[in-house]
Amino acid sequence: MAKIIFPEDFIWGAATSSYQIEGAFNEDGKGESIWDRFSHTPGKIENGDTGDIACDHYHLYREDIELMKEIGIRSYRFSTSWPRILPEGKGRVNQKGLDFYKRLVDNLLKANIRPMITLYHWDLPQALQDKGGWTNRDTAKYFAEYARLMFEEFNGLVDLWVTHNEPWVVAFEGHAFGNHAPGTKDFKTALQVAHHLLLSHGMAVDIFREEDLPGEIGITLNLTPAYPAGDSEKDVKAASLLDDYINAWFLSPVFKGSYPEELHHIYEQNLGAFTTQPGDMDIISRDIDFLGINYYSRMVVRHKPGDNLFNAEVVKMEDRPSTEMGWEIYPQGLYDILVRVNKEYTDKPLYITENGAAFDDKLTEEGKIHDEKRINYLGDHFKQAYKALKDGVPLRGYYVWSLMDNFEWAYGYSKRFGLIYVDYENGNRRFLKDSALWYREVIEKGQVEA
Numbered sequence: 001m002a003k004i005i006f007p008e009d010f011i012w013g014a015a016t017s018s019y020q021i022e023g024a025f026n027e028d029g030k031g032e033s034i035w036d037r038f039s040h041t042p043g044k045i046e047n048g049d050t051g052d053i054a055c056d057h058y059h060l061y062r063e064d065i066e067l068m069k070e071i072g073i074r075s076y077r078f079s080t081s082w083p084r085i086l087p088e089g090k091g092r093v094n095q096k097g098l099d100f101y102k103r104l105v106d107n108l109l110k111a112n113i114r115p116m117i118t119l120y121h122w123d124l125p126q127a128l129q130d131k132g133g134w135t136n137r138d139t140a141k142y143f144a145e146y147a148r149l150m151f152e153e154f155n156g157l158v159d160l161w162v163t164h165n166e167p168w169v170v171a172f173e174g175h176a177f178g179n180h181a182p183g184t185k186d187f188k189t190a191l192q193v194a195h196h197l198l199l200s201h202g203m204a205v206d207i208f209r210e211e212d213l214p215g216e217i218g219i220t221l222n223l224t225p226a227y228p229a230g231d232s233e234k235d236v237k238a239a240s241l242l243d244d245y246i247n248a249w250f251l252s253p254v255f256k257g258s259y260p261e262e263l264h265h266i267y268e269q270n271l272g273a274f275t276t277q278p279g280d281m282d283i284i285s286r287d288i289d290f291l292g293i294n295y296y297s298r299m300v301v302r303h304k305p306g307d308n309l310f311n312a313e314v315v316k317m318e319d320r321p322s323t324e325m326g327w328e329i330y331p332q333g334l335y336d337i338l339v340r341v342n343k344e345y346t347d348k349p350l351y352i353t354e355n356g357a358a359f360d361d362k363l364t365e366e367g368k369i370h371d372e373k374r375i376n377y378l379g380d381h382f383k384q385a386y387k388a389l390k391d392g393v394p395l396r397g398y399y400v401w402s403l404m405d406n407f408e409w410a411y412g413y414s415k416r417f418g419l420i421y422v423d424y425e426n427g428n429r430r431f432l433k434d435s436a437l438w439y440r441e442v443i444e445k446g447q448v449e450a
């Protein structure tokens, strides 16, 4: 492959989320979130870890911005904690919470780092969960009002807005499988939650347009392309249904204004209809300015009768390289999903809002972390992104997950995804990994070694 040189204005970034890095879980007037409640519930999180302190970013954000400058990232994607700003989810504003994000944004701008704010990265105010959470249609309305507050407060300071991060995970890990907060286990509830999440996205887009704000608004979806294990009709069918379950179930409403027909029918036949109202799909499919794509791996799927609504199972790719999460390393999947989204759903700009990997990182006595595997993982995925760019995909930027090691949800602190190593046991000291130094060169040169 010829030299891989990205456009000069390509947005190289890194990403985090509030609950995973901030800590200060009950400080300065912050309200409880469903993840505070979930992580404080025995048995939910590996090693009994919580986000009470996390990376202590709430107090160490200035140091973290200095590290961002050292790496040279051009943009920083982070989420704001809804309950830190609106402790009850609506009504009373916690000014100290809002002021934290004002300081963060001001310091990012001074460092010439462009903020990308994700309004919802899973930490719902517990007060709203007590009223049904995302199963309650009113939560969509409260989300839109929270968005309005943020748009107005950061008007002219922030010009990249993401409404939701990975609504599939919120709906299914949080409400069908119970692995995430709030921990319910009902598939039909997950479908109702998915609908209200999408509705709230559209409502927030309406407000963004109504306020006539500078900047762009989009949504971030976790997209995991499914490939049939064999070329039999049944394997192809099984892969297609699982692909719809994870990808099209969100892509299609946002860009086509309807749920995937066949899967919608399967759900209705087996589970009954979830509740919608006339006009919902029009709201959900409001025109957006970009799509954020989180890519980590693919699924290889084979037919398995009676196993689930899809008659499908995901094949464990034992003989393939994988990350500490057990996810197959499959860079080609990034190219495939970028091209497919551009071809089948939208010609809007795309951002890779998350891509990265957990590996067994070790801090040496010299304060080094030789994470060669992460360098190789990122380099191989950058090459696939470049290939998609050269093939005409309007890819605008790439946010590595993650800026720093952090609270990896049900895995607690056992998985390290960061470019920056966090020494949790020793005052949350930060160390740039070799991958951070490598990334700095990629950003400086705009080039990846072929």
Ligand SMILES: N#[N+]C[C@@H]1[C@@H](O)[C@H](O)[C@@H](O)[C@@H]2O[C@H]12
Binding pocket: 017, 020, 165, 166, 294, 325, 354, 401, 408, 409, 417
């Ligand atoms: N697991 N994993 C890593 C990463 C997670 O830490 C992020 O919060 C999510 O947006 C997405 O799932 C990806």
